[in-house]
Amino acid sequence: MLRFFKARFIKDSSLRSKQAAFKNLMSLHTLLPVILFIILLPHLTSASVFILAYIISILLWFTLHTLGIIPLPGKFIRFILVLIALLILVMNYGFLFSQKASLSLLSIMVCLKLMEIQNELDRRNIFLIFFLGYFILITHFLHSQDIILSLFVLTNIIILTLMLSAFNRKPQTSLPLYDSFYLIGRLFVKALPIAIILFLFFPRIPGPLWSLPEDGQSSSTGLSDKMYPGSVSNLVDSNKIAFRVDFQGPPPPADKLYWRGPVLNETDGFLWSQQKPQALTSQISEKDLTGLIKNRGKAVSYTVTLEPHQQKWLFALEMPSRVQGTTIKGFYLSTDFQLLNKTNIYQLTQYQVTSSTQFILNQVSKNELQSALKFPQASNPRTYKLGKTWQQSLSSKQEIVSAGLNYYKNMPFYYTKKPDTMLDNPSDEFLFDKKRGFCEHYASSFVLLMRAAGVPARVVTGYQGIEKNEVGDYYVVRQSNAHAWAEVWLGNDAFSKKGWVRVDPTAMIPPERIEADIFQTNLERLSFSSLNIPDLPRLSAQQKTSLYNFYKQLKQSIDNLKHSWNNWILGYDQTKQNLLLKLMGFSANWQTLIFLLIGSMAGLFILFQIIYFFRLYQQTDKVYQYYLKFIHKLNHAGLSVQLNEGPEAVKHQAIKQFPEHKIIILSIIDHYIQIRYASQKNKDLIMQFITQVKQFKPLHKR
Amino acid sequence: MDISVKLQNWLLKRVSHKDSALLTSKSIYILPTKEGIIYAVLVILILSAAINFNNSLIFFCAFLMAGIGIISMHMTQQNLLNLQFSIAHVTPVFCCQNISLPLVISQSAADSIQRKNNSAKYSIAIQFSHQQALNPSQSSDIFLQKLTDVRYGEQTLLPLSSPTTQRGPFELPPLTISTLYPLGLFRAWTNIQLNNDAVIYPRPSKKFNHVPQSGSNSEGQGAKGRGFDDFSGFKSYQPGESLKHIHWKAYAREQGLLSKTFSGGNNHEYWLDWNELSGDIERRLSQLCRLIIDAEDQGDRYGLIIPGSTINISQGQLHQHQCLKALALYQVY
Structure with a gap:
């Protein structure tokens, strides 16, 4: 087989140099599968085993080929390989076109391209591999945009470019390959400012240009549109950041920090869910919601940087009155006052909100009130009974709500992260037997009680509280801040105009009945679990505190870096661009941008020139510089003077070619030799030399 | 006809003869290659993806790649700038032999100011222009594209070889100097036509019997004659x-x-006379060429008489060259 291959190869390449060239290039070709593997790595980690195996075996095949062990497949085997690839893709993704499927297809395609490389002169295939490599690198940003990945992608772009330049160095040439590393370094040093200028001033058109197929496969994180006993307390252990907040001014007090999320209306007594939200407002990108929410009290403005959660909720402090954001498209407020994006949030999203923490929500439809009264038949009978007794004995809704809250306060209810499992009639079990639960137990049982007593009520989930980052002066809301509370309808009539009122039954539990692990902050929990410190018995309490503080500081610094990254790099959009223009004292429109773009590019090139001339000035002394100018003039006039020729030789050549300039040539060379070999510096001589070189204007001769 | 071929033919008409060609920014042309155009499309594709996904990092990558493209264009041009080409002395050949012309490539003095430490030129391609114009893709057997690096301060010698078809002074066809370095996205090129001192002797005829007229003014043969x-x-x-x-x-x-x-x-001395031979001009030249070679080989002393010029009796390499050159340049204008 090998012999056959060799014979064929020699036949193919009529010239021996070609064969030698291919051998020399082997090292570059051996590197190709390696770099491809690195480029594909982030995709491969999430790809299925079959795809992984397929890609690795193709890459191995090519590596073995470059080592001269096995030949590349012929046309027929390549065709079979393509069929296998298609089979694997269909097995994994079906016939559905999704982002993930197309990325897998792309990954397989680039590997199969390797199989088609004929020889080192095969520019078409090799360039295609490089270009696909660039493209695949960039698709990584669709999944994650963190700093580490960005560095990874940037490094790989540099390596790819280096390899591309190595490929353009033909092997016949004599200088070593690493010789051109410096050149590629320069290429990047010069390309980077161009990229930065374009990044800052290129007009940002708010997308999307075309609608994207949504990926059903990626799983959501955080709160969802379903709630059941244990669903929220599962989140609490997660230290993941849900969103970061920059407040303009001080944040509101802790008891106002309710970040509204999914509102749950439907229940079967165990599971809470919601109907398809109806839009209350029309879909416009910048909204003033003050008309809908009768706000009182001071407004608070802030920017939310929401981590992608693959769902539609945009979290905001209750209640938002004004929302603005360029990356969110067509968001709206639903009839139950959820702030929703039209599409799922797959990327880091930033939006500005103004909220009033005191508000009245007294708009509601009849349907809504009716569904907020539905008590699931044949579930939680004891809850129903208790509610009914309150309805009979108490006159107003207000009194019923108070009775409900007092029930939690007076009975021995405990607030715990690890309640017992409650499967059938969880509300009954919680209210009358276990009496130990997390916020979802409190909220759902309270809402059921209220509904039984004839008070329209619903469950609201979201986040509660904030955690300050001391380093960056911003706030963090984590998954562990997930919370569930209740909302009751106190009417919009002659007796009461309060409308929907937030009631948090967990707030009724006195501190002594809250279990310690809830108080423990996330950082404290983390510092001992992830640092893996086994109690550190030898350290004193003070040392422990300082160690903890150091750890906290470090953690916050890292998060601050991430936040700045999110804010200024990932969140750089039209709004930030306009802000930058205003800061620079320009009016924010696209004409300014074009002007700035062209202006700064021109400035950049002038800067490059200045640096070039500065280095030129540094590197050469003036006399030599003018001597070179003299030689350059001669060469431009048709001589071919080499640098390694001495001044005397130059003189003879020049006089021979330009006898009419004999006197000045003689004088210039004479001066040069005198200046060069004189023991003392003679300024007059130097000045004369320079003026003579300046005056020397030989006519061009063929 | 292909546009690039048309362009090249048009450019070739503008090439002037030079003893030594210095590549300046005025004389270097640059155009994107096919790969360069694909690269531009790729950048636009990535940019539209960035707009669509509203992804800042993809924006940045698109801009970085655009920057790389722009700078690589500049570098491709720089890679040819200030190169100097000339032809060194050429050994004459007989017609229909391949002639080898040593092309001297160096960096002009002015470039030395640029970067003393690192100003090598990489992968400079040299080929005859007409080949490129006629078959841009097909490389002919006669002279493939040659690639070379040119280090700063060093001269690179590249032997060009070309078949010869005609006696007389050899006119080197225009050369195309090009480079794709560093990224192959752009091709910078220029056409040069270099003067050279090459002479192509007539093709020697087959050996034939010819009794030359003895030198009439030769002084004594035999003992005094050196052999x-x-x-x-x-x-x-x-x-x-x-x-x-x-x-x-x-x-x-x-x-x-x-x-x-x-x-x-057998130390002879004689004249090789045009008039003693018969046939047309080329035939006589061929025969004279053969006679000169043979005479020199045998160590004879000989002189040459052709219409318009006479070369005195002598011997040796230089004499032979003079005689053959006279034949080569006979009635060539």
Whole structure:
């Protein structure tokens, strides 16, 4: 087989140099599968085993080929390989076109391209591999945009470019390959400012240009549109950041920090869910919601940087009155006052909100009130009974709500992260037997009680509280801040105009009945679990505190870096661009941008020139510089003077070619030799030399 | 016809002859390659993806790649800038042999200011322009594209070889100097036409019998005539005489440099006359060419008479060259 291959190869390449060239290039070709593997790595980690195996075996095949062990497949085997690839893709993704499927297809395609490389002169295939490599690198940003990945992608772009330049160095040439590393370094040093200028001033058109197929496969994180006993307390252990907040001014007090999320209306007594939200407002990108929410009290403005959660909720402090954001498209407020994006949030999203923490929500439809009264038949009978007794004995809704809250306060209810499992009639079990639960137990049982007593009520989930980052002066809301509370309808009539009122039954539990692990902050929990410190018995309490503080500081610094990254790099959009223009004292429109773009590019090139001339000035002394100018003039006039020729030789050549300039040539060379070999510096001589070189204007001769 | 071929033909008309060609920014042309155009499409594709996904990092990558493209264009042009080309002395050949022209490539002095430490030029491609114009894709057997690096301060010698079809001065066809370095996205090129001192002798005819007219003014043959066959004595060494004939033993005895002299057995002296031959011009030239070669081989002393010029009787390499050159340039304008 090998012999056959060799014979064929020699036949193919009529010239021996070609064969030698291919051998020399082997090292570059051996590197190709390696770099491809690195480029594909982030995709491969999430790809299925079959795809992984397929890609690795193709890459191995090519590596073995470059080592001269096995030949590349012929046309027929390549065709079979393509069929296998298609089979694997269909097995994994079906016939559905999704982002993930197309990325897998792309990954397989680039590997199969390797199989088609004929020889080192095969520019078409090799360039295609490089270009696909660039493209695949960039698709990584669709999944994650963190700093580490960005560095990874940037490094790989540099390596790819280096390899591309190595490929353009033909092997016949004599200088070593690493010789051109410096050149590629320069290429990047010069390309980077161009990229930065374009990044800052290129007009940002708010997308999307075309609608994207949504990926059903990626799983959501955080709160969802379903709630059941244990669903929220599962989140609490997660230290993941849900969103970061920059407040303009001080944040509101802790008891106002309710970040509204999914509102749950439907229940079967165990599971809470919601109907398809109806839009209350029309879909416009910048909204003033003050008309809908009768706000009182001071407004608070802030920017939310929401981590992608693959769902539609945009979290905001209750209640938002004004929302603005360029990356969110067509968001709206639903009839139950959820702030929703039209599409799922797959990327880091930033939006500005103004909220009033005191508000009245007294708009509601009849349907809504009716569904907020539905008590699931044949579930939680004891809850129903208790509610009914309150309805009979108490006159107003207000009194019923108070009775409900007092029930939690007076009975021995405990607030715990690890309640017992409650499967059938969880509300009954919680209210009358276990009496130990997390916020979802409190909220759902309270809402059921209220509904039984004839008070329209619903469950609201979201986040509660904030955690300050001391380093960056911003706030963090984590998954562990997930919370569930209740909302009751106190009417919009002659007796009461309060409308929907937030009631948090967990707030009724006195501190002594809250279990310690809830108080423990996330950082404290983390510092001992992830640092893996086994109690550190030898350290004193003070040392422990300082160690903890150091750890906290470090953690916050890292998060601050991430936040700045999110804010200024990932969140750089039209709004930030306009802000930058205003800061620079320009009016924010696209004409300014074009002007700035062209202006700064021109400035950049002038800067490059200045640096070039500065280095030129540094590197050469003036006399030599003018001597070179003299030689350059001669060469431009048709001589071919080499640098390694001495001044005397130059003189003879020049006089021979330009006898009419004999006197000045003689004088210039004479001066040069005198200046060069004189023991003392003679300024007059130097000045004369320079003026003579300046005056020397030989006519061009063929 | 292909546009690039048209362009190249048009550019070739503008090439002027030079002893030495210095590539300046005025004379270098640059255009994107096919790969460069695909690269531009790729950048636009990535940019539209960035707009669509509203992804800042993809924006940045698109801009970085655009920057790389722009700078690589500049670098491709820089890679040719200030290169200097000339042809060194060419050894004459007979017609229909391949002639080898040593192309001297160096960096012009002015470029030295740029970067003393690193100003090598990489992968400079040199080829005859007409090949590129005629078959841009197909490389002919005669002269493939040659690639070379040019280090700063060094001269690179590249032998160009070309078949010859005609006696007379050899006109080197225009050369296309091009480079794709560093990324192959752009091709910078220029056409140069270099003067050279090459002469192509006529093609020697087959050996034939010809009894040349003896030199009428030759002074005595035989004992005095110098040859190589029989030793006849010593004389003092004259520079230019063969080193083999030096009497080294005498030199070792400090008697000075003595040269052995030989008396030749068949030492002839004669004229090779155009008028003694028959046939058309080229035939006569071929025959004279053959006679000169043979005469020189046999160690004869000979002179040449062709219409318009006469070369006196002599022998040696230089004499032979003069004679053959006279033949080569006969009636060539």
